[in-house]
Amino acid sequence: MRKIPGLNDLRIFEAAGRLQNFRLAGQELSLTHSAVSHRIRSLEEQLGLELFERQNGVRLTDAGRELHAAVTLTLDQLGTAIDRIGQHHRNPRQVVRVACLPAFAAYWLLPRLHEFYLLRPEISLQIQAGIELADLGNNGVDLALRFGKGTWPHVQSDKFLDEYYYPVASPDFIARLQPAATADLLSLPLLVHANTIGAGSSWSAYFKALGLHAQQTLRSISFDDSNLVLQAAEHGHGIAFERHSHVSARIKSGDLQRLFDSGVRSHSRYYLLSTKQSMSIPAVQCVHDWLMGQAQDFSAQSAAGLASIRWLDEVNRIASTA
Structure with missing residues:
Protein backbone atom coordinates (compact mmCIF):
# COMPACT_ATOMS: atom_id res chain seq x y z
CA MET A 1 0.00 0.00 0.00
CA ASN A 91 -29.25 10.01 16.64
CA PRO A 92 -30.10 6.78 14.80
CA ARG A 93 -33.34 6.46 12.91
CA GLN A 94 -35.54 4.75 15.49
CA VAL A 95 -37.77 1.85 14.58
CA VAL A 96 -41.04 1.27 16.45
CA ARG A 97 -42.86 -2.00 15.80
CA VAL A 98 -46.66 -1.92 15.95
CA ALA A 99 -48.84 -5.05 15.74
CA CYS A 100 -52.36 -4.63 14.41
CA LEU A 101 -55.27 -6.65 13.09
CA PRO A 102 -55.05 -6.76 9.26
CA ALA A 103 -58.34 -5.05 8.40
CA PHE A 104 -57.88 -2.36 11.04
CA ALA A 105 -54.38 -1.73 9.72
CA ALA A 106 -55.63 -1.45 6.13
CA TYR A 107 -58.76 0.64 6.68
CA TRP A 108 -57.97 2.76 9.75
CA LEU A 109 -54.24 2.95 10.44
CA LEU A 110 -52.72 3.02 6.95
CA PRO A 111 -54.52 6.18 5.72
CA ARG A 112 -53.15 8.08 8.74
CA LEU A 113 -49.48 7.14 8.46
CA HIS A 114 -48.55 9.95 6.05
CA GLU A 115 -49.44 12.47 8.77
CA PHE A 116 -47.20 10.71 11.26
CA TYR A 117 -44.19 10.76 8.93
CA LEU A 118 -44.69 14.45 8.29
CA LEU A 119 -44.58 15.08 12.04
CA ARG A 120 -41.85 12.62 13.03
CA PRO A 121 -39.69 11.69 10.02
CA GLU A 122 -36.92 10.37 12.29
CA ILE A 123 -39.11 7.46 13.48
CA SER A 124 -39.69 4.48 11.23
CA LEU A 125 -42.79 2.37 11.86
CA GLN A 126 -42.91 -1.36 11.23
CA ILE A 127 -46.52 -2.53 10.98
CA GLN A 128 -47.03 -6.22 11.70
CA ALA A 129 -50.53 -7.26 10.62
CA GLY A 130 -51.86 -10.53 12.01
CA ILE A 131 -54.67 -12.05 14.03
CA GLU A 132 -52.37 -13.67 16.61
CA LEU A 133 -51.66 -11.82 19.85
CA ALA A 134 -48.24 -10.23 19.40
CA ASP A 135 -45.35 -10.86 21.78
CA LEU A 136 -44.71 -7.48 23.35
CA GLY A 137 -41.13 -6.75 24.38
CA ASN A 138 -38.18 -9.14 24.35
CA ASN A 139 -37.52 -8.60 20.63
CA GLY A 140 -41.23 -8.76 19.87
CA VAL A 141 -43.30 -5.66 19.12
CA ASP A 142 -43.35 -2.38 21.00
CA LEU A 143 -47.10 -1.62 20.75
CA ALA A 144 -50.13 -3.67 19.76
CA LEU A 145 -53.66 -2.65 18.76
CA ARG A 146 -56.07 -5.39 19.76
CA PHE A 147 -59.83 -5.93 19.93
CA GLY A 148 -61.32 -7.45 23.05
CA LYS A 149 -62.21 -6.88 26.70
CA GLY A 150 -58.90 -5.36 27.80
CA THR A 151 -57.93 -8.33 29.96
CA TRP A 152 -54.54 -9.30 28.48
CA PRO A 153 -52.10 -10.34 31.26
CA HIS A 154 -48.72 -8.73 31.94
CA VAL A 155 -49.28 -5.74 29.66
CA GLN A 156 -50.65 -2.25 30.01
CA SER A 157 -53.90 -1.77 28.04
CA ASP A 158 -55.26 1.68 27.25
CA LYS A 159 -58.82 2.07 25.94
CA PHE A 160 -58.44 3.09 22.33
CA LEU A 161 -61.74 3.01 20.38
CA ASP A 162 -65.27 1.86 20.97
CA GLU A 163 -66.69 -0.14 18.09
CA TYR A 164 -70.06 -0.15 16.33
CA TYR A 165 -71.63 -2.42 13.71
CA TYR A 166 -74.20 -1.64 11.02
CA PRO A 167 -75.15 -2.87 7.54
CA VAL A 168 -73.38 -1.40 4.49
CA ALA A 169 -73.49 -2.05 0.76
CA SER A 170 -72.29 -0.46 -2.45
CA PRO A 171 -74.38 2.32 -4.04
CA ASP A 172 -74.80 0.09 -7.11
CA PHE A 173 -76.19 -2.77 -5.01
CA ILE A 174 -78.61 -0.47 -3.22
CA ALA A 175 -79.78 1.05 -6.50
CA ARG A 176 -80.38 -2.40 -8.05
CA LEU A 177 -82.15 -4.17 -5.19
CA GLN A 178 -83.56 -1.17 -3.30
CA PRO A 179 -83.76 -2.62 0.23
CA ALA A 180 -86.39 -0.59 2.05
CA ALA A 181 -86.65 -2.25 5.48
CA THR A 182 -84.59 -4.48 7.72
CA ALA A 183 -86.97 -7.37 7.02
CA ASP A 184 -85.69 -7.33 3.43
CA LEU A 185 -82.35 -8.60 4.74
CA LEU A 186 -83.86 -12.08 5.05
CA SER A 187 -84.11 -12.35 1.26
CA LEU A 188 -80.98 -10.44 0.19
CA PRO A 189 -77.43 -11.77 -0.23
CA LEU A 190 -75.47 -11.27 2.98
CA LEU A 191 -71.68 -11.17 3.30
CA VAL A 192 -70.47 -13.06 6.35
CA HIS A 193 -67.17 -12.87 8.19
CA ALA A 194 -66.75 -16.40 9.48
CA ASN A 195 -64.17 -15.59 12.17
CA THR A 196 -65.83 -12.71 14.02
CA ILE A 197 -65.47 -12.55 17.79
CA GLY A 198 -67.08 -10.39 20.43
CA ALA A 199 -70.65 -9.35 21.14
CA GLY A 200 -72.51 -7.53 18.39
CA SER A 201 -70.17 -8.70 15.66
CA SER A 202 -72.43 -10.95 13.60
CA TRP A 203 -75.59 -10.96 11.52
CA SER A 204 -77.22 -13.28 14.07
CA ALA A 205 -76.72 -10.71 16.84
CA TYR A 206 -78.25 -8.02 14.64
CA PHE A 207 -81.24 -10.17 13.68
CA LYS A 208 -81.81 -11.07 17.34
CA ALA A 209 -81.72 -7.39 18.30
CA LEU A 210 -84.20 -6.63 15.51
CA GLY A 211 -86.50 -9.44 16.59
CA LEU A 212 -86.17 -11.14 13.19
CA HIS A 213 -86.13 -14.92 12.93
CA ALA A 214 -83.52 -15.76 10.33
CA GLN A 215 -83.83 -19.12 8.58
CA GLN A 216 -80.98 -21.45 7.70
CA THR A 217 -81.81 -20.77 4.04
CA LEU A 218 -80.40 -17.21 4.20
CA ARG A 219 -78.50 -16.24 1.06
CA SER A 220 -74.94 -15.66 2.22
CA ILE A 221 -71.33 -15.65 1.08
CA SER A 222 -68.83 -16.46 3.81
CA PHE A 223 -65.25 -15.21 4.07
CA ASP A 224 -62.52 -15.81 6.64
CA ASP A 225 -61.04 -12.34 6.23
CA SER A 226 -62.68 -8.98 6.88
CA ASN A 227 -60.80 -7.41 3.97
CA LEU A 228 -62.55 -9.79 1.59
CA VAL A 229 -65.94 -9.00 3.12
CA LEU A 230 -65.41 -5.29 2.49
CA GLN A 231 -64.10 -5.82 -1.04
CA ALA A 232 -67.08 -8.04 -1.84
CA ALA A 233 -69.43 -5.33 -0.53
CA GLU A 234 -67.71 -2.65 -2.61
CA HIS A 235 -68.05 -4.86 -5.70
CA GLY A 236 -71.80 -5.13 -5.13
CA HIS A 237 -71.97 -8.81 -4.14
CA GLY A 238 -74.10 -8.27 -1.06
CA ILE A 239 -74.60 -6.50 2.28
CA ALA A 240 -71.91 -6.55 4.95
CA PHE A 241 -72.45 -6.11 8.69
CA GLU A 242 -69.22 -4.32 9.48
CA ARG A 243 -67.27 -2.29 12.01
CA HIS A 244 -67.52 1.47 11.93
CA SER A 245 -63.73 1.84 12.07
CA HIS A 246 -63.42 -0.24 8.88
CA VAL A 247 -66.13 1.42 6.79
CA SER A 248 -66.31 5.05 7.90
CA ALA A 249 -63.74 6.22 5.35
CA ARG A 250 -65.37 4.09 2.61
CA ILE A 251 -68.72 5.69 3.38
CA LYS A 252 -67.15 9.14 3.23
CA SER A 253 -65.56 8.36 -0.15
CA GLY A 254 -68.85 7.02 -1.54
CA ASP A 255 -67.63 3.43 -2.05
CA LEU A 256 -70.14 2.17 0.53
CA GLN A 257 -73.41 3.38 1.99
CA ARG A 258 -75.00 2.65 5.34
CA LEU A 259 -78.41 0.94 5.18
CA PHE A 260 -81.29 1.63 7.55
CA ASP A 261 -80.96 3.57 10.79
CA SER A 262 -80.04 0.81 13.23
CA GLY A 263 -76.92 -0.93 14.45
CA VAL A 264 -75.39 -2.74 17.39
CA ARG A 265 -72.64 -1.49 19.68
CA SER A 266 -69.92 -4.01 20.41
CA HIS A 267 -69.24 -5.23 23.92
CA SER A 268 -65.57 -5.34 22.92
CA ARG A 269 -63.40 -2.39 21.96
CA TYR A 270 -59.93 -1.63 20.67
CA TYR A 271 -57.09 -1.34 23.16
CA LEU A 272 -53.54 -0.12 22.72
CA LEU A 273 -51.21 -2.55 24.48
CA SER A 274 -47.71 -1.75 25.73
CA THR A 275 -45.22 -2.67 28.43
CA LYS A 276 -43.33 -0.55 30.96
CA GLN A 277 -40.13 -1.50 29.17
CA SER A 278 -41.34 -0.37 25.75
CA MET A 279 -42.85 2.85 27.12
CA SER A 280 -39.49 3.81 28.60
CA ILE A 281 -38.25 4.36 25.02
CA PRO A 282 -39.00 7.94 23.87
CA ALA A 283 -39.81 6.91 20.28
CA VAL A 284 -42.35 4.31 21.48
CA GLN A 285 -43.93 6.85 23.84
CA CYS A 286 -44.18 9.26 20.90
CA VAL A 287 -45.96 6.70 18.69
CA HIS A 288 -48.25 5.70 21.57
CA ASP A 289 -49.29 9.32 22.18
CA TRP A 290 -49.82 9.95 18.45
CA LEU A 291 -52.04 6.86 18.12
CA MET A 292 -54.10 7.86 21.15
CA GLY A 293 -54.53 11.34 19.68
CA GLN A 294 -55.66 9.90 16.35
CA ALA A 295 -58.22 7.73 18.15
CA GLN A 296 -59.61 10.73 20.04
CA ASP A 297 -59.88 12.73 16.80
CA PHE A 298 -61.63 9.85 15.04
CA SER A 299 -64.12 9.46 17.89
CA ALA A 300 -64.89 13.18 17.85
CA GLN A 301 -65.35 13.20 14.07
CA SER A 302 -67.64 10.14 14.22
CA ALA A 303 -69.85 11.38 17.04
CA ALA A 304 -72.45 13.19 14.94
CA GLY A 305 -72.93 10.33 12.47
CA LEU A 306 -73.12 7.69 15.19
CA ALA A 307 -75.67 9.76 17.11
CA SER A 308 -78.09 9.41 14.18
CA ILE A 309 -78.10 5.60 14.48
CA ARG A 310 -80.58 3.74 16.69
CA TRP A 311 -78.51 1.37 18.78
CA LEU A 312 -80.63 -1.74 19.27
CA ASP A 313 -78.69 -3.05 22.28
CA GLU A 314 -79.58 0.16 24.15
CA VAL A 315 -83.20 0.11 22.95
CA ASN A 316 -83.62 -3.53 24.06
CA ARG A 317 -81.92 -2.88 27.43
CA ILE A 318 -84.30 0.00 28.21
CA ALA A 319 -87.32 -2.06 27.10
CA SER A 320 -86.31 -5.00 29.30
CA THR A 321 -86.07 -2.80 32.41
CA ALA A 322 -89.25 -0.80 31.80
Whole structure:
Protein backbone atom coordinates (compact mmCIF):
# COMPACT_ATOMS: atom_id res chain seq x y z
CA MET A 1 0.00 0.00 0.00
CA ARG A 2 1.34 3.43 -0.93
CA LYS A 3 2.61 5.41 2.06
CA ILE A 4 0.53 8.52 2.69
CA PRO A 5 1.70 11.43 4.89
CA GLY A 6 0.09 11.69 8.31
CA LEU A 7 -3.20 13.54 8.72
CA ASN A 8 -1.68 16.11 11.09
CA ASP A 9 1.01 17.02 8.54
CA LEU A 10 -1.64 17.44 5.86
CA ARG A 11 -3.77 19.64 8.14
CA ILE A 12 -0.75 21.86 8.86
CA PHE A 13 0.07 22.02 5.14
CA GLU A 14 -3.54 22.96 4.29
CA ALA A 15 -3.56 25.84 6.79
CA ALA A 16 -0.11 27.11 5.76
CA GLY A 17 -1.00 26.99 2.07
CA ARG A 18 -4.37 28.65 2.59
CA LEU A 19 -2.90 31.46 4.72
CA GLN A 20 0.45 31.66 2.89
CA ASN A 21 2.00 32.25 6.29
CA PHE A 22 3.56 29.78 8.75
CA ARG A 23 3.06 32.06 11.76
CA LEU A 24 -0.68 32.53 11.09
CA ALA A 25 -1.08 28.83 10.43
CA GLY A 26 0.55 28.13 13.78
CA GLN A 27 -1.80 30.51 15.56
CA GLU A 28 -4.84 28.82 13.96
CA LEU A 29 -3.62 25.36 14.96
CA SER A 30 -2.15 26.35 18.36
CA LEU A 31 1.41 25.57 17.19
CA THR A 32 4.58 27.61 17.18
CA HIS A 33 6.02 29.09 14.00
CA SER A 34 9.01 26.75 14.24
CA ALA A 35 6.74 23.67 14.68
CA VAL A 36 4.83 24.51 11.51
CA SER A 37 8.06 25.11 9.62
CA HIS A 38 9.48 21.80 10.86
CA ARG A 39 6.38 19.79 9.87
CA ILE A 40 6.26 21.38 6.41
CA ARG A 41 9.96 20.55 5.88
CA SER A 42 9.31 16.97 7.01
CA LEU A 43 6.38 16.68 4.57
CA GLU A 44 8.55 17.96 1.70
CA GLU A 45 11.20 15.37 2.54
CA GLN A 46 8.59 12.55 2.61
CA LEU A 47 7.27 13.56 -0.81
CA GLY A 48 10.59 14.60 -2.34
CA LEU A 49 8.98 17.84 -3.46
CA GLU A 50 9.42 21.50 -2.64
CA LEU A 51 5.98 22.76 -1.65
CA PHE A 52 6.79 26.37 -0.67
CA GLU A 53 9.11 29.06 -1.99
CA ARG A 54 10.80 30.72 0.97
CA GLN A 55 11.84 34.17 -0.27
CA ASN A 56 10.26 37.29 1.21
CA GLY A 57 7.76 35.14 3.06
CA VAL A 58 6.32 31.83 1.78
CA ARG A 59 4.15 30.92 -1.16
CA LEU A 60 3.10 27.64 -2.75
CA THR A 61 5.09 26.20 -5.62
CA ASP A 62 3.30 24.68 -8.62
CA ALA A 63 3.54 21.26 -6.96
CA GLY A 64 2.38 22.80 -3.68
CA ARG A 65 -0.70 24.36 -5.31
CA GLU A 66 -1.65 21.06 -6.93
CA LEU A 67 -1.24 19.14 -3.70
CA HIS A 68 -3.03 21.86 -1.70
CA ALA A 69 -6.13 21.61 -3.93
CA ALA A 70 -6.23 17.82 -3.48
CA VAL A 71 -5.65 17.98 0.28
CA THR A 72 -8.32 20.69 0.75
CA LEU A 73 -10.90 18.64 -1.16
CA THR A 74 -10.02 15.45 0.72
CA LEU A 75 -10.16 17.09 4.16
CA ASP A 76 -13.53 18.67 3.32
CA GLN A 77 -14.93 15.31 2.19
CA LEU A 78 -13.54 13.57 5.27
CA GLY A 79 -15.02 16.20 7.57
CA THR A 80 -18.42 15.90 5.91
CA ALA A 81 -18.35 12.11 6.19
CA ILE A 82 -17.38 12.24 9.87
CA ASP A 83 -20.22 14.69 10.61
CA ARG A 84 -22.74 12.54 8.75
CA ILE A 85 -21.63 9.30 10.40
CA GLY A 86 -21.53 10.90 13.83
CA GLN A 87 -25.00 12.38 13.41
CA HIS A 88 -26.40 9.05 12.24
CA HIS A 89 -24.97 7.03 15.11
CA ARG A 90 -25.64 9.61 17.81
CA ASN A 91 -29.25 10.01 16.64
CA PRO A 92 -30.10 6.78 14.80
CA ARG A 93 -33.34 6.46 12.91
CA GLN A 94 -35.54 4.75 15.49
CA VAL A 95 -37.77 1.85 14.58
CA VAL A 96 -41.04 1.27 16.45
CA ARG A 97 -42.86 -2.00 15.80
CA VAL A 98 -46.66 -1.92 15.95
CA ALA A 99 -48.84 -5.05 15.74
CA CYS A 100 -52.36 -4.63 14.41
CA LEU A 101 -55.27 -6.65 13.09
CA PRO A 102 -55.05 -6.76 9.26
CA ALA A 103 -58.34 -5.05 8.40
CA PHE A 104 -57.88 -2.36 11.04
CA ALA A 105 -54.38 -1.73 9.72
CA ALA A 106 -55.63 -1.45 6.13
CA TYR A 107 -58.76 0.64 6.68
CA TRP A 108 -57.97 2.76 9.75
CA LEU A 109 -54.24 2.95 10.44
CA LEU A 110 -52.72 3.02 6.95
CA PRO A 111 -54.52 6.18 5.72
CA ARG A 112 -53.15 8.08 8.74
CA LEU A 113 -49.48 7.14 8.46
CA HIS A 114 -48.55 9.95 6.05
CA GLU A 115 -49.44 12.47 8.77
CA PHE A 116 -47.20 10.71 11.26
CA TYR A 117 -44.19 10.76 8.93
CA LEU A 118 -44.69 14.45 8.29
CA LEU A 119 -44.58 15.08 12.04
CA ARG A 120 -41.85 12.62 13.03
CA PRO A 121 -39.69 11.69 10.02
CA GLU A 122 -36.92 10.37 12.29
CA ILE A 123 -39.11 7.46 13.48
CA SER A 124 -39.69 4.48 11.23
CA LEU A 125 -42.79 2.37 11.86
CA GLN A 126 -42.91 -1.36 11.23
CA ILE A 127 -46.52 -2.53 10.98
CA GLN A 128 -47.03 -6.22 11.70
CA ALA A 129 -50.53 -7.26 10.62
CA GLY A 130 -51.86 -10.53 12.01
CA ILE A 131 -54.67 -12.05 14.03
CA GLU A 132 -52.37 -13.67 16.61
CA LEU A 133 -51.66 -11.82 19.85
CA ALA A 134 -48.24 -10.23 19.40
CA ASP A 135 -45.35 -10.86 21.78
CA LEU A 136 -44.71 -7.48 23.35
CA GLY A 137 -41.13 -6.75 24.38
CA ASN A 138 -38.18 -9.14 24.35
CA ASN A 139 -37.52 -8.60 20.63
CA GLY A 140 -41.23 -8.76 19.87
CA VAL A 141 -43.30 -5.66 19.12
CA ASP A 142 -43.35 -2.38 21.00
CA LEU A 143 -47.10 -1.62 20.75
CA ALA A 144 -50.13 -3.67 19.76
CA LEU A 145 -53.66 -2.65 18.76
CA ARG A 146 -56.07 -5.39 19.76
CA PHE A 147 -59.83 -5.93 19.93
CA GLY A 148 -61.32 -7.45 23.05
CA LYS A 149 -62.21 -6.88 26.70
CA GLY A 150 -58.90 -5.36 27.80
CA THR A 151 -57.93 -8.33 29.96
CA TRP A 152 -54.54 -9.30 28.48
CA PRO A 153 -52.10 -10.34 31.26
CA HIS A 154 -48.72 -8.73 31.94
CA VAL A 155 -49.28 -5.74 29.66
CA GLN A 156 -50.65 -2.25 30.01
CA SER A 157 -53.90 -1.77 28.04
CA ASP A 158 -55.26 1.68 27.25
CA LYS A 159 -58.82 2.07 25.94
CA PHE A 160 -58.44 3.09 22.33
CA LEU A 161 -61.74 3.01 20.38
CA ASP A 162 -65.27 1.86 20.97
CA GLU A 163 -66.69 -0.14 18.09
CA TYR A 164 -70.06 -0.15 16.33
CA TYR A 165 -71.63 -2.42 13.71
CA TYR A 166 -74.20 -1.64 11.02
CA PRO A 167 -75.15 -2.87 7.54
CA VAL A 168 -73.38 -1.40 4.49
CA ALA A 169 -73.49 -2.05 0.76
CA SER A 170 -72.29 -0.46 -2.45
CA PRO A 171 -74.38 2.32 -4.04
CA ASP A 172 -74.80 0.09 -7.11
CA PHE A 173 -76.19 -2.77 -5.01
CA ILE A 174 -78.61 -0.47 -3.22
CA ALA A 175 -79.78 1.05 -6.50
CA ARG A 176 -80.38 -2.40 -8.05
CA LEU A 177 -82.15 -4.17 -5.19
CA GLN A 178 -83.56 -1.17 -3.30
CA PRO A 179 -83.76 -2.62 0.23
CA ALA A 180 -86.39 -0.59 2.05
CA ALA A 181 -86.65 -2.25 5.48
CA THR A 182 -84.59 -4.48 7.72
CA ALA A 183 -86.97 -7.37 7.02
CA ASP A 184 -85.69 -7.33 3.43
CA LEU A 185 -82.35 -8.60 4.74
CA LEU A 186 -83.86 -12.08 5.05
CA SER A 187 -84.11 -12.35 1.26
CA LEU A 188 -80.98 -10.44 0.19
CA PRO A 189 -77.43 -11.77 -0.23
CA LEU A 190 -75.47 -11.27 2.98
CA LEU A 191 -71.68 -11.17 3.30
CA VAL A 192 -70.47 -13.06 6.35
CA HIS A 193 -67.17 -12.87 8.19
CA ALA A 194 -66.75 -16.40 9.48
CA ASN A 195 -64.17 -15.59 12.17
CA THR A 196 -65.83 -12.71 14.02
CA ILE A 197 -65.47 -12.55 17.79
CA GLY A 198 -67.08 -10.39 20.43
CA ALA A 199 -70.65 -9.35 21.14
CA GLY A 200 -72.51 -7.53 18.39
CA SER A 201 -70.17 -8.70 15.66
CA SER A 202 -72.43 -10.95 13.60
CA TRP A 203 -75.59 -10.96 11.52
CA SER A 204 -77.22 -13.28 14.07
CA ALA A 205 -76.72 -10.71 16.84
CA TYR A 206 -78.25 -8.02 14.64
CA PHE A 207 -81.24 -10.17 13.68
CA LYS A 208 -81.81 -11.07 17.34
CA ALA A 209 -81.72 -7.39 18.30
CA LEU A 210 -84.20 -6.63 15.51
CA GLY A 211 -86.50 -9.44 16.59
CA LEU A 212 -86.17 -11.14 13.19
CA HIS A 213 -86.13 -14.92 12.93
CA ALA A 214 -83.52 -15.76 10.33
CA GLN A 215 -83.83 -19.12 8.58
CA GLN A 216 -80.98 -21.45 7.70
CA THR A 217 -81.81 -20.77 4.04
CA LEU A 218 -80.40 -17.21 4.20
CA ARG A 219 -78.50 -16.24 1.06
CA SER A 220 -74.94 -15.66 2.22
CA ILE A 221 -71.33 -15.65 1.08
CA SER A 222 -68.83 -16.46 3.81
CA PHE A 223 -65.25 -15.21 4.07
CA ASP A 224 -62.52 -15.81 6.64
CA ASP A 225 -61.04 -12.34 6.23
CA SER A 226 -62.68 -8.98 6.88
CA ASN A 227 -60.80 -7.41 3.97
CA LEU A 228 -62.55 -9.79 1.59
CA VAL A 229 -65.94 -9.00 3.12
CA LEU A 230 -65.41 -5.29 2.49
CA GLN A 231 -64.10 -5.82 -1.04
CA ALA A 232 -67.08 -8.04 -1.84
CA ALA A 233 -69.43 -5.33 -0.53
CA GLU A 234 -67.71 -2.65 -2.61
CA HIS A 235 -68.05 -4.86 -5.70
CA GLY A 236 -71.80 -5.13 -5.13
CA HIS A 237 -71.97 -8.81 -4.14
CA GLY A 238 -74.10 -8.27 -1.06
CA ILE A 239 -74.60 -6.50 2.28
CA ALA A 240 -71.91 -6.55 4.95
CA PHE A 241 -72.45 -6.11 8.69
CA GLU A 242 -69.22 -4.32 9.48
CA ARG A 243 -67.27 -2.29 12.01
CA HIS A 244 -67.52 1.47 11.93
CA SER A 245 -63.73 1.84 12.07
CA HIS A 246 -63.42 -0.24 8.88
CA VAL A 247 -66.13 1.42 6.79
CA SER A 248 -66.31 5.05 7.90
CA ALA A 249 -63.74 6.22 5.35
CA ARG A 250 -65.37 4.09 2.61
CA ILE A 251 -68.72 5.69 3.38
CA LYS A 252 -67.15 9.14 3.23
CA SER A 253 -65.56 8.36 -0.15
CA GLY A 254 -68.85 7.02 -1.54
CA ASP A 255 -67.63 3.43 -2.05
CA LEU A 256 -70.14 2.17 0.53
CA GLN A 257 -73.41 3.38 1.99
CA ARG A 258 -75.00 2.65 5.34
CA LEU A 259 -78.41 0.94 5.18
CA PHE A 260 -81.29 1.63 7.55
CA ASP A 261 -80.96 3.57 10.79
CA SER A 262 -80.04 0.81 13.23
CA GLY A 263 -76.92 -0.93 14.45
CA VAL A 264 -75.39 -2.74 17.39
CA ARG A 265 -72.64 -1.49 19.68
CA SER A 266 -69.92 -4.01 20.41
CA HIS A 267 -69.24 -5.23 23.92
CA SER A 268 -65.57 -5.34 22.92
CA ARG A 269 -63.40 -2.39 21.96
CA TYR A 270 -59.93 -1.63 20.67
CA TYR A 271 -57.09 -1.34 23.16
CA LEU A 272 -53.54 -0.12 22.72
CA LEU A 273 -51.21 -2.55 24.48
CA SER A 274 -47.71 -1.75 25.73
CA THR A 275 -45.22 -2.67 28.43
CA LYS A 276 -43.33 -0.55 30.96
CA GLN A 277 -40.13 -1.50 29.17
CA SER A 278 -41.34 -0.37 25.75
CA MET A 279 -42.85 2.85 27.12
CA SER A 280 -39.49 3.81 28.60
CA ILE A 281 -38.25 4.36 25.02
CA PRO A 282 -39.00 7.94 23.87
CA ALA A 283 -39.81 6.91 20.28
CA VAL A 284 -42.35 4.31 21.48
CA GLN A 285 -43.93 6.85 23.84
CA CYS A 286 -44.18 9.26 20.90
CA VAL A 287 -45.96 6.70 18.69
CA HIS A 288 -48.25 5.70 21.57
CA ASP A 289 -49.29 9.32 22.18
CA TRP A 290 -49.82 9.95 18.45
CA LEU A 291 -52.04 6.86 18.12
CA MET A 292 -54.10 7.86 21.15
CA GLY A 293 -54.53 11.34 19.68
CA GLN A 294 -55.66 9.90 16.35
CA ALA A 295 -58.22 7.73 18.15
CA GLN A 296 -59.61 10.73 20.04
CA ASP A 297 -59.88 12.73 16.80
CA PHE A 298 -61.63 9.85 15.04
CA SER A 299 -64.12 9.46 17.89
CA ALA A 300 -64.89 13.18 17.85
CA GLN A 301 -65.35 13.20 14.07
CA SER A 302 -67.64 10.14 14.22
CA ALA A 303 -69.85 11.38 17.04
CA ALA A 304 -72.45 13.19 14.94
CA GLY A 305 -72.93 10.33 12.47
CA LEU A 306 -73.12 7.69 15.19
CA ALA A 307 -75.67 9.76 17.11
CA SER A 308 -78.09 9.41 14.18
CA ILE A 309 -78.10 5.60 14.48
CA ARG A 310 -80.58 3.74 16.69
CA TRP A 311 -78.51 1.37 18.78
CA LEU A 312 -80.63 -1.74 19.27
CA ASP A 313 -78.69 -3.05 22.28
CA GLU A 314 -79.58 0.16 24.15
CA VAL A 315 -83.20 0.11 22.95
CA ASN A 316 -83.62 -3.53 24.06
CA ARG A 317 -81.92 -2.88 27.43
CA ILE A 318 -84.30 0.00 28.21
CA ALA A 319 -87.32 -2.06 27.10
CA SER A 320 -86.31 -5.00 29.30
CA THR A 321 -86.07 -2.80 32.41
CA ALA A 322 -89.25 -0.80 31.80
